[in-house]
Amino acid sequence: MKFLRNYIEKQKKKSIWSWIGDVFFVILVIGLLIPNTRTPIMVFVKKITLFSPSVSADKQYGKLQAVDYQWQLKDVHGNVVDLSHFDDKPIFINFWATWCPPCIAEMPSIESLAQEYGQKVHFLLVSYEKQAITKPFLFEKGLKLETYRMLSKEPSVLSSSSIPVTFIIDKDGHVLVKEMGSSDWNSRSVKELLDRLIAD
Numbered sequence: 001m002k003f004l005r006n007y008i009e010k011q012k013k014k015s016i017w018s019w020i021g022d023v024f025f026v027i028l029v030i031g032l033l034i035p036n037t038r039t040p041i042m043v044f045v046k047k048i049t050l051f052s053p054s055v056s057a058d059k060q061y062g063k064l065q066a067v068d069y070q071w072q073l074k075d076v077h078g079n080v081v082d083l084s085h086f087d088d089k090p091i092f093i094n095f096w097a098t099w100c101p102p103c104i105a106e107m108p109s110i111e112s113l114a115q116e117y118g119q120k121v122h123f124l125l126v127s128y129e130k131q132a133i134t135k136p137f138l139f140e141k142g143l144k145l146e147t148y149r150m151l152s153k154e155p156s157v158l159s160s161s162s163i164p165v166t167f168i169i170d171k172d173g174h175v176l177v178k179e180m181g182s183s184d185w186n187s188r189s190v191k192e193l194l195d196r197l198i199a200d
Helices: 002-013 016-033 035-048 066-070 101-117 131-140 188-199
Strands: 072-074 080-082 091-095 122-127 147-150 165-169 175-180
Touching: 091 101, 101 122, 101 188, 131 147, 165 188, 175 188
Parallel strands: 091 122, 122 147
Antiparallel strands: 072 080, 072 147, 091 165, 165 175
């Protein structure tokens, strides 16, 4: 009984902001327990915590070999293309899925970057999922990004055990960025790197 009295006294002394924080926390927990609201809440939290990726002009994560350019993808129109189709410009490759909240959280920043650099850089959003799933999903989210479906295993230099993972590759096939997890791709450091790769 004494514990209950002490608890009630403590609650009476709380500020309005403390009460608001408690209510927000309870709503957040309940929202995460309900399947229909779980993904939107996780996406929202990821969006507000996105940071610029680690981009360094001196780092390299390997190089695409001639055989790697035979990697086959299918575009939204059903055309089969291989990676060599994109070797005339820098390439931005993002592996993602519709069920992945961190993937969804970074999509708007990728779209903003693609709108600014779309004529100078190839943007490949790659998924194992069928276009019948990814295309309506992006439309529903109001995103105009084109996605590609993998038809063969990705080159080893582009492999990762988790998604999202993003690679930036120069025209000579050097992998200059390998970023696992969601990031804010519409950042100054990424733009400076792309500007340099376009100028080379």
